[in-house]
Amino acid sequence: MSTSKTALQQLLFELAGILPADTAPLFSMTRMVKLEANEIYIREGATTRRLAFIEQGIMRAYAIKTNGDEATLFLRWEEQFIASHDAIIHRKPSRFIYRALEPVTLLEIDYDVLEAVLKTHPEYEPLRNFVLMRMLSESLQMIESFVTLSPEERYLNLLTGRFDLVNRVPDKYIASMLGITPVSLSRIRKRLHTKGKG
Amino acid sequence: MSTSKTALQQLLFELAGILPADTAPLFSMTRMVKLEANEIYIREGATTRRLAFIEQGIMRAYAIKTNGDEATLFLRWEEQFIASHDAIIHRKPSRFIYRALEPVTLLEIDYDVLEAVLKTHPEYEPLRNFVLMRMLSESLQMIESFVTLSPEERYLNLLTGRFDLVNRVPDKYIASMLGITPVSLSRIRKRLHTKGKG
DNA sequence: GGCTGAAATTAACCTTTGTTAAGATGGGAA
DNA sequence: TTCCCATCTTAACAAAGGTTAATTTCAGCC
Numbered sequence: 001m002s003t004s005k006t007a008l009q010q011l012l013f014e015l016a017g018i019l020p021a022d023t024a025p026l027f028s029m030t031r032m033v034k035l036e037a038n039e040i041y042i043r044e045g046a047t048t049r050r051l052a053f054i055e056q057g058i059m060r061a062y063a064i065k066t067n068g069d070e071a072t073l074f075l076r077w078e079e080q081f082i083a084s085h086d087a088i089i090h091r092k093p094s095r096f097i098y099r100a101l102e103p104v105t106l107l108e109i110d111y112d113v114l115e116a117v118l119k120t121h122p123e124y125e126p127l128r129n130f131v132l133m134r135m136l137s138e139s140l141q142m143i144e145s146f147v148t149l150s151p152e153e154r155y156l157n158l159l160t161g162r163f164d165l166v167n168r169v170p171d172k173y174i175a176s177m178l179g180i181t182p183v184s185l186s187r188i189r190k191r192l193h194t195k196g197k198g
Numbered sequence: 199m200s201t202s203k204t205a206l207q208q209l210l211f212e213l214a215g216i217l218p219a220d221t222a223p224l225f226s227m228t229r230m231v232k233l234e235a236n237e238i239y240i241r242e243g244a245t246t247r248r249l250a251f252i253e254q255g256i257m258r259a260y261a262i263k264t265n266g267d268e269a270t271l272f273l274r275w276e277e278q279f280i281a282s283h284d285a286i287i288h289r290k291p292s293r294f295i296y297r298a299l300e301p302v303t304l305l306e307i308d309y310d311v312l313e314a315v316l317k318t319h320p321e322y323e324p325l326r327n328f329v330l331m332r333m334l335s336e337s338l339q340m341i342e343s344f345v346t347l348s349p350e351e352r353y354l355n356l357l358t359g360r361f362d363l364v365n366r367v368p369d370k371y372i373a374s375m376l377g378i379t380p381v382s383l384s385r386i387r388k389r390l391h392t393k394g395k396g
Numbered sequence: 397g398g399c400t401g402a403a404a405t406t407a408a409c410c411t412t413t414g415t416t417a418a419g420a421t422g423g424g425a426a
Numbered sequence: 427t428t429c430c431c432a433t434c435t436t437a438a439c440a441a442a443g444g445t446t447a448a449t450t451t452c453a454g455c456c
Binding site (some may be wrong): 089 | 243261269270271272283286287288301320323326327330331333334335337338340341342344345346364374377
Binding site (some may be wrong): 150152179188 | 440443444446
């Protein structure tokens with residue numbers, strides 16, 4: 001059995017007291033997806049409503065700016081969820097692109113199928129709430145960091161909180177997630193370096 | 199009957215086909231709250247889990263930075279929801295302060311009570327999903343604006359999309375929500391003014 | 397080992413923002 | 427009306443970020 005299933009089954013047990021044996025109706029509708037490094041999972045304009053649990057690897061969600069540059073909205077990695085939120089929440093074509101940064105393994109479910117399952121199995125409902133709340137919490141934390149911290153502080157924040165992530169992801173994606181350019185991030189790193197030594 | 203109740207009953211009907219007559223179990227647990235301008239709704243450190251629908255007025259959620267300054271996370275107004283998210287999602291004391299910018303009328307429910315109601319009346323569950331998704335959507339949109347737009351563009355965005363709001367809220371709160379200082383916002387306004395005339 | 401291309405760094409220059417402090421503005425209270 | 431106080435504006439300077447382009451680094455590949 002996949003690691004993801006075990007992790008999610010444990011979550012279901014903790015949230016709703018559902019035993020692994022009783023999760024078949026849900027997991028029979030899921031599907032393992034493997035992506036190569038750099039492969040696109042959801043492309044701009046896609047209307048598919050996908051929700052996925054990341055078993056292995058890092059996913060990147062980004063938008064194309066009016067000038068053509070990419071802007072990374074967020075990165076998600078092992079044990080986190082990723083969802084085509086434009087399509088799921090507003091039923092509109094995705095303005096964002098979801099792409100694997102490394103070889104990625106996902107446990108995927110179609111959101112429409114999930115809704116159908118939840119209709120007949122409302123006991124899984126706590127899982128949906130959990131996912132939504134976790135995404136909301138992470139989003140609010142990002143907003144908080146944008147209004148309370150300088151770019152340099154945001155980078156330090158990442159370094160202390162998610163050192164592993166910073167090491168696995170090219171700086172240019174980290175930079176755009178922090179709302180700055182790669183050049184500026186490079187200067188910040190230099191500044192911190194000399195500060196640390198002086 | 200309050201405007202909020204009517205609005206929420208209509209929402210429940212649209213989302214779940216629930217008739218206004220069948221909403222008593224939910225609305226009997228709600229309570230109207232009136233706040234004066236500048237009055238605090240939820241203070242820093244509070245553990246109360248509150249969810250409220252704004253009938254009238256504007257609420258501001260803000261954090262106190264390490265240097266003592268305030269940083270506005272977001273503003274919410276008529277027909278929107280506000281929630282003590284630290285307490286609700288993580289059961290921890292609120293790092294944020296929720297305060298009325300104008301005289302405010304809220305329709306409030308304790309989140310623990312709501313959970314109890316949802317246990318016995320799962321037919322209201324779509325309402326919780328709706329609220330969570332709407333908050334998530336708004337949050338992601340803010341993150342998007344931080345990574346794709348400059349402060350000037352973010353301000354223009356607000357002006358075109360929420361002109362009424364910008365007019366009702368002191369500039370300093372708008373500025374901090376945009377991640378900049380009031381001085382900088384003033385300069386942006388000046389710049390736009392001369393651009394518009396030139 | 398040497399080549400290649402993407403990523404990161406550095407440099408130079410310009411624009412924007414932060415900071416601090418001094419005016420200007422304007423609404424509400426006495 | 428006048429005073430008061432918070433808000434907004436302006437100014438001057440320092441610090442930081444954006445842009446462009448050249449250079450360096452380095453992992454992957456021949």
